[in-house]
Amino acid sequence: MHTIQDIFEKWHDFAKSRNTKGLLGLYAEDAVFESPLVPAILDDKTDGVLRGKTEIERFIREGTKRRPNELVKWFRTGEYLTDGKTLVWEYPRETDDGEQIDILELMEIDNGLIQKHRIYWGWKGCLQISKSLAGK
Numbered sequence: 001m002h003t004i005q006d007i008f009e010k011w012h013d014f015a016k017s018r019n020t021k022g023l024l025g026l027y028a029e030d031a032v033f034e035s036p037l038v039p040a041i042l043d044d045k046t047d048g049v050l051r052g053k054t055e056i057e058r059f060i061r062e063g064t065k066r067r068p069n070e071l072v073k074w075f076r077t078g079e080y081l082t083d084g085k086t087l088v089w090e091y092p093r094e095t096d097d098g099e100q101i102d103i104l105e106l107m108e109i110d111n112g113l114i115q116k117h118r119i120y121w122g123w124k125g126c127l128q129i130s131k132s133l134a135g136k
Contacts (some may be wrong), residue, residue: 002112007026007109010026032116041062091105
């Protein structure tokens with residue numbers, strides 16, 4: 001069982017280091033994952049919703065292979081918001097070293113695992129994936 005702080009730290013570290021096994025260990029079996037990156041990465045998905053660890057694993061494995069360019073810097077302030085069940089943090093567009101893809105991570109946690117994970121993209125990130133989404 002993971003604490004909110006564990007998930008905040010481990011998710012970032014696992015994603016940054018492309019540790020798919022570690023990432024998957026943070027999700028419940030029936031977790032739901034939503035992101036506009038889903039149809040941009042998975043050619044057979046026309047929506048951005050994944051249900052269950054099997055679908056999430058497929059996305060994470062493919063996404064780590066096709067991770068976007070130098071705009072993924074993994075900069076964040078180290079701050080997050082939580083009410084004990086919901087965890088929220090931002091990867092802001094502006095960093096100390098230029099710009100990065102701007103996203104907000106929102107997770108619903110229950111029994112120490114991610115039950116729902118939604119990723120909201122800012123304008124900089126949307127510009128990066130808009131062409132791949134235009135045909136869907």
